[in-house]
Amino acid sequence: MPSLGNTPRPAYVYDTETDTWVPIGVGAHTHDYIPNTLVDAKGDILTATADNVPARLAKGADGTVLVSDSTTSTGLAWQPYGAQYYAGKNFVINGAFDIYQRSSNPTVGNTISGGNNYSADRWNVWNTSPSGSIVLSRQLSGLTGIQYCARFQRPAGNTAGLNFFGQPIETANSILLAGKTVTLSFYARKGADYSDTASALQAQVWQNTTTDVGLPTIEGGSRSTAAATTATLTTSWQRFTCTGTISSASTQLAVVFYGSTTGTAAANDYYEITGVQLEVGSIATHFSRSAGTIQGELAACQRYYFRQTSNSTNGAAVPIAIGIAGSSTILYPIMHYPVTMRREPTSVDFANVNIWQGAGLTAITNITLQSNSVGNDKTLLNCTTSGLTTGQTYGVLTNASGLSGFIGLNAEL
Amino acid sequence: MLNYQTITTENMDGTTTDHIIIDRGNDEFTSFPAVDGNPAYEAFKLQLEAESAE
Numbered sequence: 294m295p296s297l298g299n300t301p302r303p304a305y306v307y308d309t310e311t312d313t314w315v316p317i318g319v320g321a322h323t324h325d326y327i328p329n330t331l332v333d334a335k336g337d338i339l340t341a342t343a344d345n346v347p348a349r350l351a352k353g354a355d356g357t358v359l360v361s362d363s364t365t366s367t368g369l370a371w372q373p374y375g376a377q378y379y380a381g382k383n384f385v386i387n388g389a390f391d392i393y394q395r396s397s398n399p400t401v402g403n404t405i406s407g408g409n410n411y412s413a414d415r416w417n418v419w420n421t422s423p424s425g426s427i428v429l430s431r432q433l434s435g436l437t438g439i440q441y442c443a444r445f446q447r448p449a450g451n452t453a454g455l456n457f458f459g460q461p462i463e464t465a466n467s468i469l470l471a472g473k474t475v476t477l478s479f480y481a482r483k484g485a486d487y488s489d490t491a492s493a494l495q496a497q498v499w500q501n502t503t504t505d506v507g508l509p510t511i512e513g514g515s516r517s518t519a520a521a522t523t524a525t526l527t528t529s530w531q532r533f534t535c536t537g538t539i540s541s542a543s544t545q546l547a548v549v550f551y552g553s554t555t556g557t558a559a560a561n562d563y564y565e566i567t568g569v570q571l572e573v574g575s576i577a578t579h580f581s582r583s584a585g586t587i588q589g590e591l592a593a594c595q596r597y598y599f600r601q602t603s604n605s606t607n608g609a610a611v612p613i614a615i616g617i618a619g620s621s622t623i624l625y626p627i628m629h630y631p632v633t634m635r636r637e638p639t640s641v642d643f644a645n646v647n648i649w650q651g652a653g654l655t656a657i658t659n660i661t662l663q664s665n666s667v668g669n670d671k672t673l674l675n676c677t678t679s680g681l682t683t684g685q686t687y688g689v690l691t692n693a694s695g696l697s698g699f700i701g702l703n704a705e706l
Numbered sequence: 707m708l709n710y711q712t713i714t715t716e717n718m719d720g721t722t723t724d725h726i727i728i729d730r731g732n733d734e735f736t737s738f739p740a741v742d743g744n745p746a747y748e749a750f751k752l753q754l755e756a757e758s759a760e
Contacts, residue, residue, distance in 0.1 A: 407708075408753035421756075507745065509752065640738035640746035661715055661737045664723040675715045697733065703746065 340367045356578040373579050380585035382578070384470065385460055385548055386415045386593045388479075388569035389582060390431050390441045394600040395642075397697065402430025402444070409509050411705055413443055414594035415460050419508045425453020434567050436480060436530055439580065446484070446563035447554055459549035460569075461511055461706045463635065464504045470573065472541035475520065477548060478534040478577035479569040483526035484561035489552040494564050496533060496550050497521040498571065500543040507706045511547045519546070526564060534577040546571075595632045600642070600701035602691065609693040610654065613646065613700050614674070616689060618681035624648055625663060626689045629671045634704040637667045641674065642701035648678050649688040655680055657689070660700065672702065707757055708750075712740065726750055 302316035327339060327347050336352025338359075353359065353371025362370035392414040393399035403412045405427045409419045412429035420427050426448055434442040445458050477498050498520040501511045520537025539546065548571055552564060568580040584593045601613040616626030641662055647654035659677040666673035676689065691698025709729040714722050724740040726747065738746035 407756065409749050507749070509749075639744050640736055642734065642736050644732070644734040659713060659727060659737065660735075661713070661725040661727070662739060663717065664715070664739050664741075665717045665719060665721075673718075677713075703736075706745070 342366045356576045377579040378581045382581050383583045384571040385569045386583045389439050390443045392594045393431050399431035404428050417508050419457040422454045426451050439568050442565045442567035444563050444565045447558035449560045451558045457551045461547045464545050467546040470539045471543050474538050476536045476577050477571050480530050480532050481566045482530045484563040486559035486561040488554040488562050492526045494524045494552050499547040503545045536575045592632045596635050597705045598703050600699050602699035610690040614689040621681050624676040626674050633670045636704050637669045638702040638704045640703045645692040645698035649690045
C-alpha cells in the first residue's frame with residue numbers, strides 16, 4: 294500500500310520506486326512584498342508609515358540630511374545640515390564681508406589705485422592696470438540670512454582693465470584640501486551699468502605650489518585652475534557653484550573673481566558678491582562663516598591684520614599704546630595684539646595719532662615698525678613726533694575727530 | 707601714482723633700516739621696511755615697475 298505524504302498540497306505524483314505519493318505544488322498562502330511601483334525616482338527611500346505599511350520618501354534637496362521627525366507620516370524628514378554654522382567648513386575667511394577693519398566707513402570703502410591691496414578683511418584687490426582705480430565697499434545685501442555683500446566697482450569715468458578680486462588661502466589651510474573634491478559657492482548680482490558685455494563674472498579656484506603668497510604670485514608660475522564657473526549676472530541675487538578636484542601637490546589655493554569690464558565706466562559699473570564659501574565635497578551647503586561666529590571671524594581676520602582705532606561711540610582720543618621716548622623726537626610704543634598673528638607684521642598703516650602725557654596731544658608724523666623688535670604677538674613701533682623728554686613715558690592716542698585715527702598692523706599674504 | 711618717501715631709522719642694536727612711507731591720501735599712510743623679501747616691499751617694487759612700464 295503506497296504511503297501518502299502528510300503535507301497538504303494541490304497534487305501528488307506517484308513514485309513507483311519508493312511506492313510513495315509525493316506532494317507537489319504550493320498550497321494556499323499569501324506573499325508580503327514591496328512592488329517596484331512604490332519608488333518613482335532617483336534617490337527615493339523605502340520607509341514605513343505604520344506596522345506592515347511601506348511608504349516612499351522622496352530624496353531631499355541637495356545638501357540636506359535625513360533626521361528623525363515624529364511629526365511626519367514616515368517619522369523622517371529632510372532638513373539642512375544640522376550644524377549649519379560651524380567653524381572649519383568654509384575655507385574662505387570673511388566670506389560674507391562682516392569684517393572690514395581697513396575702512397572707518399565700509400559703505401564708502403576703499404579706493405584702490407593700481408597694484409595689489411587688501412580691502413575688506415582677507416580680500417585682495419589686484420588691479421593689473423597701475424593707473425586704474427577700483428572702489429571696494431560693503432553694502433547691505435538684502436539677502437535672507439546674510440547681512441552684507443562686497444561691491445566691486447569701477448568708478449564712473451574709469452577705464453581700468455583687468456581687475457581681480459579674491460582671497461589667497463594660507464598654505465596651512467590650503468594643504469588640508471590637497472587631493473580633495475571641493476565646491477565653491479557664492480551669491481552674485483550686477484549693477485545696472487556692469488560693463489562686461491556678457492554680464493559675466495568669472496569665479497575660479499586657483500591652485501599652485503607656492504607658500505603663503507598673495508594673488509599676483511599665486512597667479513604666476515605653475516598656477517592651474519581647479520574649479521571654475523562663468524556666472525551670468527542679473528540685477529537680482531543668484532547663487533552659483535562650481536566643483537573641482539585639488540591636486541595632491543597643491544600647497545596654496547585662492548578664490549578669485551573677475552569680469553571683463555570694458556570701456557568707460559558709468560555710474561553703476563559694479564558687481565556684488567557675498568556668501569563666498571569653499572568647502573570639501575561636491576555639494577554646496579548652507580553658507581557658514583569660516584570661524585562659525587562673528588567673534589571667531591574677527592579673530593580669524595585679526596590673525597592677518599588688525600587695526601586699533603576710535604569707535605563710533607567714543608571717537609575722541611582712544612588709547613592705542615604706551616611708549617618710552619628714545620630722544621626728543623622718537624617714541625617707542627609697545628603695541629600688543631588682540632590675537633597672535635600669522636607671522637610678524639610686515640607693514641603698518643596709520644592716520645591721525647598723537648602722543649599724550651596727561652595733557653594735550655602732539656601729532657605723530659611718521660610710524661614705522663622698529664626693525665628687529667617685531668614679534669607675532671607684540672611689537673615695538675618707531676614714532677616720529679616732537680617735544681619729548683628722553684626716558685619719559687607717553688601714551689599714543691587717536692585724535693579727537695571721530696573715526697579718523699588708527700594704527701593697523703599687517704601680516705597678510 | 708605712488709606718493710612715497712624713504713626714511714631711515716636706528717634699530718636697538720645700532721644698525722639702521724630704510725623704510726618706505728606711502729601717502730595714501732586722506733591723512734592715511736602705510737610704512738614698511740625696505741628689505742628684500744618683505745611682502746609689502748616686494749609688492750611696492752612690482753607696482754613701481756608697473757608704473758614705469760605704463
